Amino acid sequence: MKNKHVIVLGLAKSGFAVAKLLARYGALVTVNEQKPRHECHGVEELEALGVKVVCGSHPLSLLDEPVDLIVKNPGIPYRIPFLQEAARKQIPVVTEVEVGYLLTRAPIIGITGSNGKTTTTTLIYEMLKDSDPPPLIAGNIGTVFCEVAARARPGQWLVTELSSFQLQGTTAFHPKIGVLLNIFDAHLDYHGTKQAYIEAKAKLFANQTPDDLAVFNLDQEETRRVADAVKAQVVWFSTRSHPERGAYVEDGRIKYRNKLGEVTDVLAANEVRLPGTHNLENVVAAVAVSLEAGAKLERVREVLRNFTGVPHRLQFVRELRGVRYYNDSKATNALATKKALESFSGRVVLIAGGLVRGDDYRGLTTVFKSRVKALIVYGQVAGKLAEIGYKAGVKHVFHVDNVKEAVNVAHQIAEQGDTVLLSPAAASWDQFSSFEERGDMFTDCVHMLR
Numbered sequence: 001m002k003n004k005h006v007i008v009l010g011l012a013k014s015g016f017a018v019a020k021l022l023a024r025y026g027a028l029v030t031v032n033e034q035k036p037r038h039e040c041h042g043v044e045e046l047e048a049l050g051v052k053v054v055c056g057s058h059p060l061s062l063l064d065e066p067v068d069l070i071v072k073n074p075g076i077p078y079r080i081p082f083l084q085e086a087a088r089k090q091i092p093v094v095t096e097v098e099v100g101y102l103l104t105r106a107p108i109i110g111i112t113g114s115n116g117k118t119t120t121t122t123l124i125y126e127m128l129k130d131s132d133p134p135p136l137i138a139g140n141i142g143t144v145f146c147e148v149a150a151r152a153r154p155g156q157w158l159v160t161e162l163s164s165f166q167l168q169g170t171t172a173f174h175p176k177i178g179v180l181l182n183i184f185d186a187h188l189d190y191h192g193t194k195q196a197y198i199e200a201k202a203k204l205f206a207n208q209t210p211d212d213l214a215v216f217n218l219d220q221e222e223t224r225r226v227a228d229a230v231k232a233q234v235v236w237f238s239t240r241s242h243p244e245r246g247a248y249v250e251d252g253r254i255k256y257r258n259k260l261g262e263v264t265d266v267l268a269a270n271e272v273r274l275p276g277t278h279n280l281e282n283v284v285a286a287v288a289v290s291l292e293a294g295a296k297l298e299r300v301r302e303v304l305r306n307f308t309g310v311p312h313r314l315q316f317v318r319e320l321r322g323v324r325y326y327n328d329s330k331a332t333n334a335l336a337t338k339k340a341l342e343s344f345s346g347r348v349v350l351i352a353g354g355l356v357r358g359d360d361y362r363g364l365t366t367v368f369k370s371r372v373k374a375l376i377v378y379g380q381v382a383g384k385l386a387e388i389g390y391k392a393g394v395k396h397v398f399h400v401d402n403v404k405e406a407v408n409v410a411h412q413i414a415e416q417g418d419t420v421l422l423s424p425a426a427a428s429w430d431q432f433s434s435f436e437e438r439g440d441m442f443t444d445c446v447h448m449l450r
Contacts, residue, residue, distance in 0.1 A: 001103075002026035005066055009058070009082070010073025011035075016042045017144035018071050018096040023049040025103070032058055032082075058082035067091050071099055074165035077190055095169030097162065100146030102172065105154045106136070109289060110173075112162045112201050113181025113217075115336050116282040119274070120181060121161040122310050123286035126303045127295045128157055135159050139166075157293060164200040165190065174207040177293060178232070179215040181285055183222040184335045185360065198222065208232035215289055217281065218243050233259070235292055237284040247288035254284060254304075256291050264297065272304045275314060276343035312439035314340055317446045322416030325446045328423035329439030334359045337425035341371045347418045348372050351406040351442070353379035354426030361388045361425065368392035374413055376406045381426045402431060403438060407445040420446075
């Protein structure tokens with residue numbers, strides 16, 4: 001990277017981290033952020049490192065000088081004029097995941113999928129904690145990948161959650177173990193088509209060899225089709241079938257079959273503390289990966305018996321006057337909200353809403369009918385969600401302006417035995433900078449209730 005001319009496009013968390021890292025390695029870095037300078041975090045710190053910072057727009061003039069590489073924020077679409085001009089000039093465009101990979105010798109476990117990435121990534125990390133050296137965790141889960149990769153040691157597992165946005169901007173990225181949990185209609189506003197979305201996910205396996213492992217969901221046709229094209233050794237996970245190699249559920253017990261055909265009884269499925277039937281898929285995926293990566297069986301059992309979830313993913317917040325409050329802010333699409341609702345037996349006061357992104361909410365009709373007692377909607381998708389609520393026969397539908405108002409309304413209408421669930425079914429960017437900020441707002445508001 002030394003003396004390479006690099007433009008970092010977007011000064012969000014990942015842009016800030018990769019700009020600092022590249023400067024440390026001697027690259028000549030320019031950061032370009034569309035927001036005005038006063039809204040940008042860390043500008044002075046970057047400039048003190050010799051990084052040039054250009055705020056307020058994406059001027060094409062930045063491409064007039066020789067540029068060796070553009071590292072873009074994953075969320076910035078390729079269709080913007082700046083990136084279109086870069087493509088015309090044949091300037092490579094990658095995400096920070098590619099940079100992190102080029103700067104590390106650590107073996108990588110990469111986890112992707114439409115839903116369940118954060119939970120599965122955390123489970124694998126926890127299951128491998130007894131390894132020597134202990135694993136590191138990175139990605140969308142909170143710590144920028146390149147930042148962690150640069151300090152990882154050879155032989156140290158680097159467990160990372162990866163989105164389709166991040167993977168699309170990779171060329172050489174090569175995980176030792178790649179995991180594809182599931183594929184559903186998501187992010188079609190960004191990728192354009194479901195096939196393009198699948199192709200972005202499949203880049204996780206593009207550089208793998210027969211010495212690597214590719215872990216797939218045996219219960220889904222889309223993931224099986226991706227598996228057909230990989231060069232790595234395939235390992236499966238399933239809650240319905242019994243693969244020749246991988247983890248599965250049989251007679252109420254979680255089991256694992258290794259490459260020699262030897263079966264290990266892990267534990268009874270009802271001993272898993274993590275709630276929700278959808279989480280059983282995440283669990284068997286984590287079991288398959290962790291045991292293939294050398295985790296100790298007793299450690300795997302301990303994690304499954306004690307792990308209760310991650311922040312913003314069916315996170316229990318508190319119980320007040322017999323009403324239980326859950327934060328599921330990471331549910332940024334309709335399917336995630338459907339699975340969250342299915343985790344509860346009924347009488348749910350659902351808070352949902354956020355940014356319009358082209359989701360089809362009709363799949364929520366049945367679960368709204370069977371689980372939702374009242375629906376509180378806000379944001380750009382409020383009208384669409386309310387329409388589904390009316391069609392499902394939800395008797396009480398409330399429109400509010402924001403999450404704080406939603407919590408107050410939920411507090412007024414919820415009765416003993418009810419569950420209040422924030423599961424937005426939409427992205428957060430209409431009112432928040434991230435789903436974490438949205439979830440923190442919900443949690444803070446719930447703790448203020450009296």
